[in-house]
Amino acid sequence: MSLDGASVHIGQEDSDAFSDYSAIEEDNSGDQSPKSDESEDEDDVDNASEWSWMTAGSALPPPEATAEKADNITLLPSQRSPLSVSSSYSNLSDLVAQLSPPGLAKTPTSDDSSPIGTAPENPGRAKAKNADFLAAVSPSILINPRCSGYFVQPMKWMTPFLEQGNASGKIICPNKKCGAKLGNYYWAGTFCSCQQWVIPPPHSAGTPYKGLRAAIDPNQIPSPIDTIEADREKWEDQPYMTLPGQHPPLSTTDFVAIDQGNSSPRYVRMSTWNVPSTSRLASECEVPVAAIIQPFADQDPREEPIPLVEPGPAGPARCASCRAYINPWCTWVAGGAKWKCNLCAHETEVASEYFCNLDANFLRLDHLQRPELNKGTVDFAVSEEYWTPQPPPSIRPLYYSVVPQPTTGVRKPQPMDYVFVFDVSQEAVRSGFLKTACAVLLAALFGDGESIPPCFPQESRIAILAFDRTLQFYNLSSEIAGQPPMLVVPDVEDVFLPSLAGLFVNVAESRNAIVDLLTTLPMRHEQTFETEAALGSAFAAGLAALAGRGGQLVTFAATLPTIGIGALQPLVDEAVLYGTDKEKTLFIPREDTWKDIGEQCAAEGVGVSMFLGMGRPIDVGSIGLRVSSQLGNFYESAAADLEFGTMDADKAICVGLEHTRTLDDRQYAFIQAALLYTTVTGQRRVRVFNVALKVVTLAGNVFQYADMDAAVSYMVRQAISKMSSQRISHIHEDLTEKCALILYAYRKFCAASAAPTQLILPEAFRTLPLYILGMMKTKPLKGRNVTADVRNFHAHKIMAMSTRSIMFHLYPRMLAVHDLNDEIALPDANGKIDLPSLMRDSHLFMESHGVYLIDNEDLTILWLGGSVSPQLLKDLLDIDDIMQVNPHIVRPLPFSPIHVERMLNAEQLYLPLLQTRLSMQVRNILASRFAQRGYAPRFVLVRQNLDGAEIEFSDMLVEDQNNAAMSYLDYLCLVHKQIHTALTTGASLSSGHGGFRSMPW
DSSP states (O other), rough: OOBBBBOOOOOOGGGGGGGOOOOOOTTTSSSSEEOOOOOTTTTSOOOOGGGOOOOSSSSSOOOSSSOOOOSSSSOOSSSSSOOOOBOOOOOOHHHHHHHHTTTTOOOTTHHHHOOSSOOOOOOTSSOOOOOOGGGGOSSSSSSSSSTTTOOOOOGGGGGGGTTTTTTTTOOOOOOOOTOOEEOOOOOOTTTETOOOOOOOOOSSSSOOOOSOOOOOOOSSOOOHHHHHHHHHHSSSSEEEEEEESSSOOOSSOOOOOEESOOOTTTTEEESEEEEEESSSHHHHOOOOEEEEETTTTOOOTTTTOOEEEEEOOOOOOOOOOOOOOOOTTEEEEEEGTTTEOTTTEEEEOGGGGEEEEEETSOOOTTGGGGGGGTSSSSEEEOGGSEEEEEOOOOOSSSSEESSSOOOOSSEEEOEEEEEEEEEEEEEHTTTTHHHHHHHHHHHHOOOSSSSSSSOOOOOOEEEEEESSSSSSEOOTTSOSSSSSSSSEESSSEEEOOOOTTTEETTTTTTTTHHHHHHHHHHHHTTTTOOOBBBBHHHHHHHHHHTTTTTTEEEEEESBBBSSTTTTTOOOOGGTTTTTTGGGGGSSSSSSSHHHHHHHHHHTTTTTEEEEEEEOOOOOOHTTTTTOTTTSSSOOOOOSSSBBOOOTTTTTOOEEEEEOOSSOOOTTTEEEEEEEEEEOOSSEEEEEEEEEEEEEEHHHHHHHHHHHHHHHHHHHHHHHGGGGGGGHHHHHHHHHHHHHHHHHHHHHHHHHSSSOOSSOOOGGGGHHHHHHHHHOOOOOOOOOOOOOOOHHHHHHHHHHHHOOOHHHHHHEEEEEEEEGSSSSSSOOOOOOOOOOOOOOOSSGOBBBTTEEEEEOOSSSSEEEEOOOHHHEEEEEEEEHHSSSGGGTTOBBBOSOOOOHHHTTTTTOOOOOOOOOOOHHHHHHHHHHHHHHHHSSEEOOOOOEETTTTTTHHHHTOOOTTTTSOOOOOHHHHHHHHHHHHHHHHHOOOGTTTTTTGOOOOO
């Protein structure tokens, strides 16, 4: 890939093209306050859109000695506290008398300000000095008998609910329909009797902002929901034309692209659609110049399919100098006898069979009949010249084969074969993992014969292997009656393939043998006592079976490989490694053999898919086979080539671009990427992508056409790739620094006239701080204790995710199920379904009587509020009480065939199929997302304050203070503080003088 030029003039940026967002302003004393032209009466009830923000560390006057009367105070039951109360009290004195245990606290009077209790000083708690402090214990209860009169500081979650402009810290109910005043700020444990607002569970602990910060209305800070919904409305009824000159739709938008010579953003998405002309300009803007390439991205059904070009035995026309493929941006010279490469400007002669005369516009007369001259994305069918060369013999072979493998020549393309490898050790059998894996494979191979069709390619063949401390090969030939015979290889150190006879079979021809084996395999090993498993040896056996032809190796494993090839010993305690220089060892292979396995799989054209069902650590950092230095899951065999065993529609790679010379702003810059691959049916093709970009000389033009989705996708891959070399806390610092540098560059070069006290955000990056915060709260990078296996698993997934999936993973989609109107998510007269709008990921925008659906592409949670109405439960789950909810529902819809559901006893594990409007709406939403993704994420049903999975739900609310990180508002203020410091003092953000190297992680 290269950056080069051709011809077009770039106009200057319109000054109105930017949106300067001013959120914070400071006065000369350093205190911050929201910009407002009107003062508010302290006695008036604030509207919900006018809430102000104040941290727990903000200065407040000492509590008055006299206990105030508090109206509308109700204590709700709590499953977390040792004492549960549900009563209403007219004043604080009655409350203290009711809750204080005998001999511990006396009932305070109006003139009593003495401490409560006489227990010894506890440094972990704040001692109550008077009655007003008594409520500052927990969100659910005002006093805990075990605290002996010593209470925690006022809870951070109460700070959004301070009455605006009220210096004494009065609390108002955030419910728009209530607005009741709940008394003094220190009564942080009170609930309004309307019970309409939701409190984050105490286990979702985060990091508070240190010091004072501005009081900001959370409704006024930038929200990605506004941007997502506006973009969706823009492109809902109009197609996107791919010629340069306009900003493409967001990756989160469903759109129709019309290929005009530039590849659709689905296939190639640039971090900026205006390329800086010089490396200096690129460095000053701090916007990464990168391309996210997703070669097999799913198209919209309304789009034209990618054209297939048959160039003949000579193959596609290519530049004689740089070997670029002919494309719509090439020009014709010498009357059509030569074509000029748009990448290197070399003139290549046209083959006689490809020649055509030119018209008056210097275009070929057959221009419209040649897809490669019109479309930015095309497939070329190629000849033997493009076949894969045989890999050289390995210095350290992993296996021995009964069939000699050629080491020279090329490999003929063949339909893809699959090898399924099952762990049959004791842990895999007893946990039910083996039974589930066999049932799911049956569903994929054969469907149910009715509503679910088979999804396995007819041309492909399969083989089935099993392993514990031995390797077991099965003969699935249709000519053998009875149970499939088994060949056992007991030596797991010197792996060999005993026979190819009956190993690979056609699914349709050997259906009886396959069904018999997958049905009886769990029962065959039901009484096994084998606790060890040779996973590395099983990989070698699968690789031996696929050698010379390529294919897919699908492995189901549940046990740490402690014997055979690549044997690993149990890990030491992970907790002692975090925060030390040895932390990075948790994210790299401990055994070099696993690197060899990955390299040989890539060389042989073998893709690997792993399903891990471990009940204990299994060391994903070793067996994951990830090559991290190129920001993707692939093996780099040469400087210019990246090799993949297999690739599917969900996989994407990221490519960073650098300048080698100054680009001419009167010309385009071009990018071309080509993927040489073999289809599932065995055809050899080249898929070529072409993108033409404008070249600009002004920083404002770079920011105007920046693509935050691509930039975020690039930065999260960069961050994860550093896990093997840096501490996670240092990665957090780097992310915050990069975020501040981008926003600082915009301030410096595009909004220099604005006051340093204002937070100015470019339109393209207005929600960048939120997505950076979302990166820090992902499983691989979060600061709280997470097992290394979980971190590595999610790191692998994110490194291969599409841009769309990454954006929804960093900021999950959440919607209010209880607020759906009668028309949404139901088909209209034309069968079209309109999906509901999303809401912000925060407890502040939730209600306790609501039902919310949240989805981060990996996990879907349906959250039921504690005050949800019985009618809503009846319509959605066919129950009357929240205590009747089946906590074992783990599937949104019965996607598997019915006989598989019965085999797993899972008929009641999915949402009930009711004919109510709400049930149909929810199922339509889930089915729509399933169709978009092609898979169904894990599904969990959660009840407020009842189910442990509420931890996962709270952790997905990115805007809240959780995951050992700040809330969105706190983090935004932190970034602004660093930018303000750099603007006023001239300190360099990248040098650490701006304060980033002392982050409160």
